[in-house]
Amino acid sequence: MSNVFLCYIRETLYPNRSSSLNSSFQTGFDLRAHRDLIRAQLTRISESTGFVHSERMRQFLHFVVERSLAGETQHLKESVIGVEVFSRAPGYDPKLEPIVRIEARRLREKLQEYYERQASQDPVVIQLPKGGYVATFEMRPVPVAPSVQTMRGSPGAETPAVSVRLTSRKPWLIGAGVAALCVAGVFLAARRNPTMVPSLVPLTSLPGNAFRPSISPDGKRVAFVWDGGSDNLDIYIKVINTGEPFRLTTSPEADTDPAWSPDGSRIAFRRTFPDRDEIVVVAALGGAEHRIAVHTAGRSANTAGRARYGPAWSPDGREIAVIDSAGEEPFGVYAVTLESGEKRRLTRPVRRDEWDTDAAYSPRGDRLAFVRWRAGASGSSDLYVQSIKGGEPKRLTFDRRQISGLAWTPDGRHIVFSSDRNGDFRLWQIGSGGGAPIPVASAERGVLQPSLSGDGKRLAFSDQVHLTRIWRIPLAAASRTPEPFTFSSRRDDSPMYSPDGKRVVFISNRGGPSEIWVCDANGAHPSPVTSLGGFIPGTPRWSPDSADIVFDSRHEGFGAVYVISADGGRPRRLTPENSSAMMPSWSADGRFVYFTSDRTGSWQVWKQPLGGGIAIQITQKGGREAHESPDGKFVYYSGLGNKGLWRVSAGGGDENAIPEFMSVHHWRYWTVTSSGIYYLSGEKAPWTISLFDLATGHSQPVFTSSERPVLGTPGLSISPDGKFMLYSQMYREGSDIMMLENFE
Numbered sequence: 077m078s079n080v081f082l083c084y085i086r087e088t089l090y091p092n093r094s095s096s097l098n099s100s101f102q103t104g105f106d107l108r109a110h111r112d113l114i115r116a117q118l119t120r121i122s123e124s125t126g127f128v129h130s131e132r133m134r135q136f137l138h139f140v141v142e143r144s145l146a147g148e149t150q151h152l153k154e155s156v157i158g159v160e161v162f163s164r165a166p167g168y169d170p171k172l173e174p175i176v177r178i179e180a181r182r183l184r185e186k187l188q189e190y191y192e193r194q195a196s197q198d199p200v201v202i203q204l205p206k207g208g209y210v211a212t213f214e215m216r217p218v219p220v221a222p223s224v225q226t227m228r229g230s231p232g233a234e235t236p237a238v239s240v241r242l243t244s245r246k247p248w249l250i251g252a253g254v255a256a257l258c259v260a261g262v263f264l265a266a267r268r269n270p271t272m273v274p275s276l277v278p279l280t281s282l283p284g285n286a287f288r289p290s291i292s293p294d295g296k297r298v299a300f301v302w303d304g305g306s307d308n309l310d311i312y313i314k315v316i317n318t319g320e321p322f323r324l325t326t327s328p329e330a331d332t333d334p335a336w337s338p339d340g341s342r343i344a345f346r347r348t349f350p351d352r353d354e355i356v357v358v359a360a361l362g363g364a365e366h367r368i369a370v371h372t373a374g375r376s377a378n379t380a381g382r383a384r385y386g387p388a389w390s391p392d393g394r395e396i397a398v399i400d401s402a403g404e405e406p407f408g409v410y411a412v413t414l415e416s417g418e419k420r421r422l423t424r425p426v427r428r429d430e431w432d433t434d435a436a437y438s439p440r441g442d443r444l445a446f447v448r449w450r451a452g453a454s455g456s457s458d459l460y461v462q463s464i465k466g467g468e469p470k471r472l473t474f475d476r477r478q479i480s481g482l483a484w485t486p487d488g489r490h491i492v493f494s495s496d497r498n499g500d501f502r503l504w505q506i507g508s509g510g511g512a513p514i515p516v517a518s519a520e521r522g523v524l525q526p527s528l529s530g531d532g533k534r535l536a537f538s539d540q541v542h543l544t545r546i547w548r549i550p551l552a553a554a555s556r557t558p559e560p561f562t563f564s565s566r567r568d569d570s571p572m573y574s575p576d577g578k579r580v581v582f583i584s585n586r587g588g589p590s591e592i593w594v595c596d597a598n599g600a601h602p603s604p605v606t607s608l609g610g611f612i613p614g615t616p617r618w619s620p621d622s623a624d625i626v627f628d629s630r631h632e633g634f635g636a637v638y639v640i641s642a643d644g645g646r647p648r649r650l651t652p653e654n655s656s657a658m659m660p661s662w663s664a665d666g667r668f669v670y671f672t673s674d675r676t677g678s679w680q681v682w683k684q685p686l687g688g689g690i691a692i693q694i695t696q697k698g699g700r701e702a703h704e705s706p707d708g709k710f711v712y713y714s715g716l717g718n719k720g721l722w723r724v725s726a727g728g729g730d731e732n733a734i735p736e737f738m739s740v741h742h743w744r745y746w747t748v749t750s751s752g753i754y755y756l757s758g759e760k761a762p763w764t765i766s767l768f769d770l771a772t773g774h775s776q777p778v779f780t781s782s783e784r785p786v787l788g789t790p791g792l793s794i795s796p797d798g799k800f801m802l803y804s805q806m807y808r809e810g811s812d813i814m815m816l817e818n819f820e
Contacts, residue, residue: 110200111145112515114213115498117200120512123474124194126186131632131653136161136183140204142607144211152209160646180204198512274517274820279316279536279813286312288384288481288525289536289813290334290343295529297360298536299324299334299343300813311345313360316534316815324362333386336360338393344368346386355387355398355412369412369419371400382480382524383433383447383457390437397422397435397444407431409446423448423462423469429674433457434481437464438508439488445508447479451674456630456656459493461508472510473497476634481525484508486532492516494524494537496612500585503537516816523814535819543808544569544786546582548599549779549801551794556779561599561802569786569804570615573597574622577796579642581605581616581625583789592616592627594642597795605644615659615701615790618642620666626650628658628671637671639686650684651691657682659701663726664708672700681713681724694724697731701790703748712753714743721746721753736768736775745791754778754792754801756785765792765803781805 118141121127122134139161143151151160154176158164162175170176184204191201201214279298280286284305289298295316302312302321309330312321324343325331333346340360347354355369388397394414401407402421409423409432422444423432429451436445444464449457456476462469473479475497482493485505492505495513501524503516516535524538546568548561562568564586571582577597584593587604590612595602606613611631618625619639626639629647635656638647651657655675662669668683673691675682681699684691694702698716705712708726712734715722721737724730737755740746746755751767757775758764762782768775778801785791786804793802 110213110215112498113200114141114145114202116512116514117198117202119475119497120195120198121187121190121202124190126190126194132162133179133183133186136179137187137202140209140211141202144213146607149210154209157209176209180209199514275817277317277815277817278539279314279815280321281812282321283810285809285811286813287538287540287811288333289527289538290336291316291527291529291534291536292336292360293338293340293530295531295534297340298527298813298815299336299360301332301334311343313343322362324358324360325365331356333384335387335389335396337389338391344387344389344396353385355396357396357414368396368414368417369398369400371398382478383449384435384481384525385433388435388437391439391441397437399431399433399435401431407433409435409444422464422466423460429677432460434479436482436484438484439486443488443508445482445484445491447482450476451679456635459491459506461491470510472506472508473513476630481527481537483526483528483535485528486530492526492528492535494526498589498611500589501540503535516819524811528819533818535816536813537816538811539814540811541808543567543806544804545807546571546802547805549803550799551778551801552799558779558781562595562602563599570790571802571804572616572618572790572793573795573800573802574618574642575620575796576622578622580793580802581618581642583613583616592625592640594625605640605642606647615661617661619662620664626660626662626669628660637669637684639669650686661701661703663704664706670694670702670704670711672702679716681711692728694726694728695722695731697722699731701744705748706750712748714746721755736773742785742787742791744789745785745787747790747792747794749794749798751794751798754794756791765801779803783807784809 118138127134139157140152154170157176158168158170159166187203199216201216203212205212282302284303286300286302289300291298297313297315299311299313301309303309308328309332310326311324311331311334313324314321327347330348331345335344342357343360344355344357347356353371354367356365356367358365385399395411396414397409397411399407400410406425406428408421408425410419410421412419423446425431425448430448432446432448434447442464443461445461447457448460457479458475459472459479459482460469461472475495477495477497480494480501482491484491489508490505491508492503494501494503500522503523503526504513505516506513522540524540527536544567546561547558549556549558564584566584566586567590568582568584571580573580579594580597581592581594583590591604591608592606592613593602593604605625608629608631611629613627613629616625616627623642624639625642626637628635628637634653635658636649636653637651637657637660638649640647650669651671655673657671657673660669660671667686669686670681670683672679673682679698679700680693681695681702682691682693694711699713699722702711702713704726711724711726713722720740721734723732723734740755740757741759742756746753752770753768755766755768756763757766762780763785764780765778766775767778784806786806789804791804
């Protein structure tokens, strides 16, 4: 309310004094409350025609914006920017080399051109005032007529009519009067319409995991998936705000992705078998099931369960959209006619390493929204909309991050979706014709799979809790009793001892967005090393001299490998931007960095000279995470399909599978030491960590736990003296269904 009023006062009462009021307007601008809006605007500018092809200009803009948001004005000096952004040597003379001043002038011109030609209606204005490098931010004013005759709402509205004439010689009195009237109007509207205030309420509070909600068209019931506190997934239905859930399916196979028919009488869902998926329809009250489609399962997509491969009804109830593939073609969206069973393809990815998920018809049935994924170690995706008649789809987002669910608003003008575009998963809203995504208010982070009621007033989503902790085991002790190494209430995982044994690097979101942290070898004095603005880093690895850390990240919009000083600073990118690269590790002599990349069309292990130069391809048969042996002779790596360990000479050559590891599926939960390979050998609880002796070829158990380890991230590290082991373990996980009442 205060920002809207300030905009009104500035534009209406002082139309010629916008510049003089700018500083006072800035003072009232709550940066903390608007960071997501500012970052959404930053993304939009970066993707505009004036910036998208200028990587250095984008880096400059991101640097000044993020440092301004953080209040780190000490970094916004010409000499610092020259080193951090333009790679000048420390101590260079800005007077002799004024590159920062030159580029700052260009940046101001580009920003001015952007707002004049492309973004006259953007909600946030980002500027770089002359004479400094601290960015300023301003909310665009709400359009108000210069001569206000009435503050009446739309016809039929209950807000009282108020007539105001701006004839006073004392503008501040007018401002005070208008402010009072605004407050009074909002107060009366709230009293007469108390239900208009958005409120967040839980729909389920069940043991285990309840997820993938689907609100009935009338907004009175919700269908969802629940594991019942066990491993069996079934569809349940619950009347909102009352009663216990009703179990709709009882199959021993996994039943997921429920979707209500437009009339609310039936539910379609996906049933997964080892060799196929089936799309099944059943009455919402239970009864006989009808299989309407069968397609091949076994997708190679690594989406960590984020994507929806199940059904979506057309608004007329005659068709159901499913995800399928024909022969060697990539997975896309197909429409299945319920009456005839006829199936036709709606979307067709251009690249073989792309596939489509999360299909949703628009309310009028003329368009289809979907998510297009691209292959990667963790996958990346964006939101698209396409005419139901075919043609070229329109790309709405350019984040190349993970998306987990989407829903159309009833008027078809917007799409609500879940994405980790700014770090943790949260809900965003974007125009169906494009524009900058706006965060959904009152929806916290860690939320997935949105679903809207038919009138758009109820928004349900999955609220996911995924908390991890690092534990330490004294390997020299007889009992080997584990003890907690980290104590935060958020995420801590991916640990690694420094080669000198003095410090530990790990990933944590204890301070907000996930960053790389370093602490003492006993867990004391933790501090962040990176500041990536919400983009999650991965695979932090120490250099052999314990001075630097290599890691992967998508903070530039693509998967790349970076190196940063263990004491912090600006990361330096090692890999090019025309391919995805991740899961780095060091050679024993510190001269090379290994990583996996899809630059040749398939995932292979490469090694890059640290000082620059041409990367060398190590594997030909496919490979993921790699570790060089301590003596530097061999490279051990996980094979494709997330199964088994392989070995190849550090210089390349014959690639041989290690027979003892071909049944091991936990492809990131292992590490190579001089004693052998420590690895997670159990496939289910109790979970066992074992040591494989490379000399004898025999394994022996080291430690067994009933708690689930953190899979999908680097999980094990052994101290250089062999006395301790660090491992990552879940300490709290689950999900429930939440609902946002009075969503707008």
